[in-house]
Amino acid sequence: MKYIDEYRDETLTRNLLDEIRRTVTRPWKIMEVCGGQTHSILKNGLDQLLPAEVELVHGPGCPVCVTPLELIDKAIALASRPDVIFVSYGDMLRVPGSEKDLFGVRAAGGNVRVVYSPLDSLKIARENSDKTVVFFGIGFETTAPANAMAVVQAKNQGIQNFAMLVSHVTVPPAISALLESPDVRVDGFLAAGHVCTVMGYWEYEPLVEKYNVPVVVTGFEPVDIARGVLMCVKQLEAGRAEVENAYARSVRREGNEPAQAVINQVFEPCDRPWRGIGVIPMSGHRFRPAYAEYDAELRFPEVQTIATKESSLCLSGQVLQGILKPNQCPAFGKECTPQSPLGATMVSSEGACAAYYRYHRYAELQIPKDQTPKPLAPEPELSVV
Amino acid sequence: MCLGIPGKVTELYTANGMKMGRVDFGGVVKEACLEYLPDIRVGDYTIVHVGFGISQLDEDEARQTLALLREMDMLAGELPELAEAP
Numbered sequence A: 001m002k003y004i005d006e007y008r009d010e011t012l013t014r015n016l017l018d019e020i021r022r023t024v025t026r027p028w029k030i031m032e033v034c035g036g037q038t039h040s041i042l043k044n045g046l047d048q049l050l051p052a053e054v055e056l057v058h059g060p061g062c063p064v065c066v067t068p069l070e071l072i073d074k075a076i077a078l079a080s081r082p083d084v085i086f087v088s089y090g091d092m093l094r095v096p097g098s099e100k101d102l103f104g105v106r107a108a109g110g111n112v113r114v115v116y117s118p119l120d121s122l123k124i125a126r127e128n129s130d131k132t133v134v135f136f137g138i139g140f141e142t143t144a145p146a147n148a149m150a151v152v153q154a155k156n157q158g159i160q161n162f163a164m165l166v167s168h169v170t171v172p173p174a175i176s177a178l179l180e181s182p183d184v185r186v187d188g189f190l191a192a193g194h195v196c197t198v199m200g201y202w203e204y205e206p207l208v209e210k211y212n213v214p215v216v217v218t219g220f221e222p223v224d225i226a227r228g229v230l231m232c233v234k235q236l237e238a239g240r241a242e243v244e245n246a247y248a249r250s251v252r253r254e255g256n257e258p259a260q261a262v263i264n265q266v267f268e269p270c271d272r273p274w275r276g277i278g279v280i281p282m283s284g285h286r287f288r289p290a291y292a293e294y295d296a297e298l299r300f301p302e303v304q305t306i307a308t309k310e311s312s313l314c315l316s317g318q319v320l321q322g323i324l325k326p327n328q329c330p331a332f333g334k335e336c337t338p339q340s341p342l343g344a345t346m347v348s349s350e351g352a353c354a355a356y357y358r359y360h361r362y363a364e365l366q367i368p369k370d371q372t373p374k375p376l377a378p379e380p381e382l383s384v385v
Numbered sequence B: 001m002c003l004g005i006p007g008k009v010t011e012l013y014t015a016n017g018m019k020m021g022r023v024d025f026g027g028v029v030k031e032a033c034l035e036y037l038p039d040i041r042v043g044d045y046t047i048v049h050v051g052f053g054i055s056q057l058d059e060d061e062a063r064q065t066l067a068l069l070r071e072m073d074m075l076a077g078e079l080p081e082l083a084e085a086p
Ligand code: SF4
Pocket: A313, A314, A315, A316, A317, A319, A326, A329, A330, A331, A332, A333, A336, A337, A341, A342, A343, A344, A345, A346, A353
């Protein structure tokens, strides 16, 4: 397919890897932020083809993985109501809640549907006027414009039996939090290509200046990723720290301004807990007052406070911060597999644990002794979102 | 979740006041909302994520990047001894 195949070219990828080998003189840790990139890296074996000096660590960029447990539990509570049709992107169905997952709700007779686009949920709402259609609005900045448009359309078309459970998260505050954390040691970042397609990359310029860390906007195909790593290594070796764009066919500095405008029309920033990581200030979206009528948490206030119970075995918080590799988790491949996952990172098509399992990175490693698991901030017990 | 796939816009129309289009992904044609791409026309490439075009693909840029990378390839092929040098 045009503009995919060319960027999967093996020769070009190998040449870029050779160039990285010629450039690198000492060890560097580079974090790819996006879970989609993690999967591409493992699928194409880039982690094994890179010179030993360049270590790729995997970041928190998997919206399914970081959706807080309390919101999964709220989703399950909403989906269990006979007056609700619960609509979601497919990845969320197997994410374990405290007691069960959305698949379990569906198996027990709950009306849970999977859609490709949030606009599909409006169609379901029009066809089922006796029920309230609740859409699970998860995602990063890439997905937020689509979810926001569904809300705007619901309002424009006068669809009242539609609401959204919003769990958007945003990347720059998460990168700041990682850079502030004493446990996280990352020398450079590959920024997520499609988040930057929407938001641009000007937001990273103050971060690069403050923390003196290179950020390279990177795409998803092997050539894109190898090129992103090369540009990052070149900066590190030269002692530079800049924002560079290795995905210019899709990303402009200012991003997609019409998309940003609609996000801002519907949502405003708020503090948001990230599953396994803790609360990251101003890292999420909530409804603006003008659209509050579509907020599922206000529409169904009884789901406001649900006590959550997280698996004590799951170390996904460390995995999502690049502190641990999935195969360093003692439960990896044992108590925890894609068939019976303990954490969302083993379920999601972008989760690092799922990628390690799927692409056979089983080699068991010991957890380094100096890396005692520590969240950035404690996760709140009760929902305050 | 953030995966987006490039495809070619084959048709434009309006539905519920939104700019919509049909996008061809190497033979598979799907509907997409193109409201966020005010300048996109039939024949242009877009990157589609959850049914929304999020970017108009810059084809000149895509070609130039590939040309640059292929040039690097030729250079590396012609100068193997340099490539091995520390
Ligand atoms: S392997 Fe399973 S238990 Fe371990 S961190 Fe990943 S999801 Fe959690």
